[in-house]
Amino acid sequence: MAELGIVVSGATIGSIPVQIYRSAERHAVEEQLVGVVDRENPGEVVVGFLRRITKLEPVMRDRVRTPYVDRPEMVDYGILLPYTSAIVKPYVAIREGRIGEVTNVVTPGSKVYLLDASALENAFRGDYIYVGVHKYSGWALPLDVRYVTHHVGVFGATGMGKSRLVKALINELAAKGFRVVVFDHTGVDYAPYYNTVVKSTEVKIPPNILASVIAKVAQLQWQTHGEYLEIATMTYEGRWTKEGFIAHLRRVMKRLNARDSTIEKVELYLKQLVNSSFFEELNSRIKSPEDILSIEATPVVIDLSFDTDLSVKQAIVASVIEAAWAQVKREKTQAKIVFVVDEAQNYAPQTWTISKDAIETTVREGRKWGLSMILASQRIVGDIDPSIRANLGTIFFSRLTAPTDIREISTYLDLADINESVLAQLQPREFFVAGLMNPLRRPILIKTKEVP
Numbered sequence: 001m002a003e004l005g006i007v008v009s010g011a012t013i014g015s016i017p018v019q020i021y022r023s024a025e026r027h028a029v030e031e032q033l034v035g036v037v038d039r040e041n042p043g044e045v046v047v048g049f050l051r052r053i054t055k056l057e058p059v060m061r062d063r064v065r066t067p068y069v070d071r072p073e074m075v076d077y078g079i080l081l082p083y084t085s086a087i088v089k090p091y092v093a094i095r096e097g098r099i100g101e102v103t104n105v106v107t108p109g110s111k112v113y114l115l116d117a118s119a120l121e122n123a124f125r126g127d128y129i130y131v132g133v134h135k136y137s138g139w140a141l142p143l144d145v146r147y148v149t150h151h152v153g154v155f156g157a158t159g160m161g162k163s164r165l166v167k168a169l170i171n172e173l174a175a176k177g178f179r180v181v182v183f184d185h186t187g188v189d190y191a192p193y194y195n196t197v198v199k200s201t202e203v204k205i206p207p208n209i210l211a212s213v214i215a216k217v218a219q220l221q222w223q224t225h226g227e228y229l230e231i232a233t234m235t236y237e238g239r240w241t242k243e244g245f246i247a248h249l250r251r252v253m254k255r256l257n258a259r260d261s262t263i264e265k266v267e268l269y270l271k272q273l274v275n276s277s278f279f280e281e282l283n284s285r286i287k288s289p290e291d292i293l294s295i296e297a298t299p300v301v302i303d304l305s306f307d308t309d310l311s312v313k314q315a316i317v318a319s320v321i322e323a324a325w326a327q328v329k330r331e332k333t334q335a336k337i338v339f340v341v342d343e344a345q346n347y348a349p350q351t352w353t354i355s356k357d358a359i360e361t362t363v364r365e366g367r368k369w370g371l372s373m374i375l376a377s378q379r380i381v382g383d384i385d386p387s388i389r390a391n392l393g394t395i396f397f398s399r400l401t402a403p404t405d406i407r408e409i410s411t412y413l414d415l416a417d418i419n420e421s422v423l424a425q426l427q428p429r430e431f432f433v434a435g436l437m438n439p440l441r442r443p444i445l446i447k448t449k450e451v452p
């Protein structure tokens with residue numbers, strides 16, 4: 001381990017002030033992995049990350065008049081003593097090769113080392129998956145696969161590598177025997193890369209969800225018209241046609257004593273706002289959500305780009321997730337299914353959408369049944385419903401488009417004072433990992449592995 005510097009006065013359990021040797025300054029970067037060996041507790045290495053790197057000089061102090069300002073040429077002759085200070089944020093302690101809590105405050109004069117990844121690699125043995133390495137040390141961050149059932153969020157501006165990171169997660173989870181179902185919003189990010197792809201236009205939409213789609217497309221209020229639509233979709237028989245469905249719906253409404261004016265309105269809206277092709281296409285939807293869940297291969301990608309109507313895409317997401325719920329409740333067994341929803345702003349936003357309830361139920365209660373969610377989106381606030389985002393146990397975040405998002409994350413995850421300006425300068429493929437799957441539990445900056 002290369003020596004980096006020395007602990008100075010003022011260490012606490014949560015923050016260790018250090019000064020860096022001149023010879024080691026090139027290693028003094030934000031988020032560097034370091035180890036501190038307490039001089040009074042030498043058997044233990046406190047593992048932490050460098051933050052608040054600051055360049056100082058004892059004479060040229062900020063807010064104090066310096067003589068060099070009046071004679072700037074003196075800078076070239078004078079004896080400047082610039083130095084670098086920083087703090088180490090302690091995360092865990094390693095003692096005899098085992099990881100434990102940091103319980104001991106380190107003594108001034110203790111040494112700070114550049115930590116070798118092998119010190120940590122040896123400490124983590126278990127059921128882990130890997131999607132990237134710590135940016136500086138190259139430590140392959142082990143992710144605890146047990147906590148995938150506490151759900152995962154991936155956030156960052158466009159182009160930062162969210163979809164590639166999600167792919168890395170998919171590949172690792174599939175290799176661990178999870179059944180992964182990917183909802184590919186655009187058909188570009190996942191469908192071309194995997195063998196088992198189902199076209200969304202083949203997927204059958206169950207009657208209750210189909211009723212919601214028709215209400216949405218025809219702009220009919222659910223409260224007033226939902227029941228009629230539900231009964232009509234449930235009892236419709238034969239080949240789907242627009243005329244056939246409208247005639248059937250009219251009979252249903254008559255039988256239920258709907259007012260003539262309501263019947264006329266519903267008929268008019270359906271005629272005007274729903275294309276014939278919408279109904280025609282229902283005839284080729286022959287794969288039930290249960291069929292999709294019973295496909296042996298993993299991952300299974302559902303290519304949603306074949307459907308253009310967002311409410312139909314949402315209906316398919318809802319149908320497949322609800323089918324999984326029906327299955328676990330019927331069989332009373334734990335599943336091992338991970339649902340992946342990229343571009344999640346379309347499926348789990350703050351406003352009501354057809355797929356939101358299914359996603360919300362899964363993030364709230366899915367863990368008991370082994371149903372997990374991975375959601376990816378540009379933004380957190382606004383894109384993802386609050387009750388959904390607060391239930392994401394692990395969060396990967398890169399450069400964010402909205403600074404308020406980081407504050408939002410900090411309300412339910414410990415962010416250990418990561419520097420907002422570091423966050424603003426992250427490059428593609430760089431993500432902080434925070435939350436339950438990260439065995440150190442507090443944010444670690446990784447570079448994701450190469451994913452085609």
Ligand SMILES: Nc1ncnc2c1ncn2[C@@H]1O[C@H](COP(=O)(O)OP(=O)(O)O)[C@@H](O)[C@H]1O
Binds near residue numbers: 156157429
């Ligand atoms: N892990 C990675 N391996 C290889 N290339 C990557 C990786 N992450 C990002 N890239 C590059 O960055 C581009 C954007 O990545 P993508 O995952 O599509 O970003 P996002 O989903 O955040 O918009 C990719 O097309 C690729 O060129």
Ligand SMILES: [Mg+2]
Binds near residue numbers: 162163342
């Ligand atoms: Mg993407």
